[in-house]
Amino acid sequence: MPNRRDPDTARGAEAPGRPAGPEVPPELEDLPWELPHTFLGAEQATGPLHEAHAVILPVPFEATTSWGGGTRRGPRALLEASRYIELYDGEFDAEPATGMVVRTLPALELTREGPGPAMAELQAAYRRVADAAGDAFVVMLGGEHSISAPAIRAQADRSGGRISVLQMDAHADLRAEYEGTPHSHASAMARVLDVADVVAVGLRGVSREEVEASRAAGGASTLIWADEMAAGEGWMERALEALGPVVYLTFDVDYFDPSLMPSTGTPEPGGGDWYTTLRFLRRVFETRTVVAADVVELAPIPGVAAPDFLAAKLVYKLLTYRRMCGGAAP
Numbered sequence: 001m002p003n004r005r006d007p008d009t010a011r012g013a014e015a016p017g018r019p020a021g022p023e024v025p026p027e028l029e030d031l032p033w034e035l036p037h038t039f040l041g042a043e044q045a046t047g048p049l050h051e052a053h054a055v056i057l058p059v060p061f062e063a064t065t066s067w068g069g070g071t072r073r074g075p076r077a078l079l080e081a082s083r084y085i086e087l088y089d090g091e092f093d094a095e096p097a098t099g100m101v102v103r104t105l106p107a108l109e110l111t112r113e114g115p116g117p118a119m120a121e122l123q124a125a126y127r128r129v130a131d132a133a134g135d136a137f138v139v140m141l142g143g144e145h146s147i148s149a150p151a152i153r154a155q156a157d158r159s160g161g162r163i164s165v166l167q168m169d170a171h172a173d174l175r176a177e178y179e180g181t182p183h184s185h186a187s188a189m190a191r192v193l194d195v196a197d198v199v200a201v202g203l204r205g206v207s208r209e210e211v212e213a214s215r216a217a218g219g220a221s222t223l224i225w226a227d228e229m230a231a232g233e234g235w236m237e238r239a240l241e242a243l244g245p246v247v248y249l250t251f252d253v254d255y256f257d258p259s260l261m262p263s264t265g266t267p268e269p270g271g272g273d274w275y276t277t278l279r280f281l282r283r284v285f286e287t288r289t290v291v292a293a294d295v296v297e298l299a300p301i302p303g304v305a306a307p308d309f310l311a312a313k314l315v316y317k318l319l320t321y322r323r324m325c326g327g328a329a330p
């Protein structure tokens with residue numbers, strides 16, 4: 001069996017511009033082939049990455065998830081569900097996918113030598129993808145939340161200054177370390193406070209140590225609690241005011257109430273609902289430059305499709321807001 005990590009045989013190591021998945025010989029193009037296994041089942045775009053509107057980067061990394069595992073299968077389930085969602089969007093009375101060039105990259109297989117080496121490998125790989133993508137909107141699909149820190153560090157480095165992170169999450173992820181590693185999903189945001197201001201929205205499963213870490217970080221950490229969100233929409237102003245002009249959006253799906261999103265490793269009752277969340281995200285995209293995003297911690301439950309569809313629709317909404325509501329869309 002060929003070594004999948006050997007650059008000569010690894011799946012992602014062939015010529016640039018190579019589409020994901022099997023190709024159809026030109027003389028057989030008219031056969032009734034299934035939709036491509038890409039985001040939205042769209043025909044895979046070719047050409048330079050920076051000519052795309054959006055780049056989808058699956059990173060099915062899972063090493064430190066605390067309770068229920070399965071985030072490894074998240075990107076594949078999200079992409080599969082995305083092939084079946086309706087492309088028409090009533091909010092814009094349009095089909096935003098039409099004319100939108102989306103490149104779905106193969107999944108990154110990170111080293112299994114431990115979280116430290118894997119995160120270093122991801123930061124270097126993500127940086128190269130982001131540089132190749134230029135102004136295209138890079139959306140990384142996880143995988144566990146630890147993958148966000150290397151991506152945020154790479155984006156902060158590219159932008160040459162502090163950026164803002166909008167973290168939609170039930171958890172603050174501000175632990176200095178967790179279960180012996182500083183690279184845990186539970187410490188993802190503690191890893192970026194030196195390069196980014198973090199605005200966390202939807203919190204309801206937080207430790208005393210994390211509240212103290214947030215206070216110690218001063219203006220670099222803003223906590224928006226789920227019970228405050230249940231009482232009205234005033235929190236949206238507070239969140240927006242705390243965000244700088246350049247935003248990286250990290251979306252842990254456990255932000256949503258578990259009645260909507262049971263497919264995640266550490267569910268907490270009382271989270272966000274669909275429409276309020278979309279209203280808030282639209283305001284963010286209208287008023288800030290969202291340079292990149294990730295959607296993480298989807299742990300699909302076999303036979304329960306709705307959460308996979310929610311995650312896929314969420315990514316489509318992010319792409320739609322980025323294209324239709326200002327920001328730095330090409």
Ligand SMILES: [Mn+2]
Nearest residue numbers: 170171252254
């Ligand atoms: Mn979380």
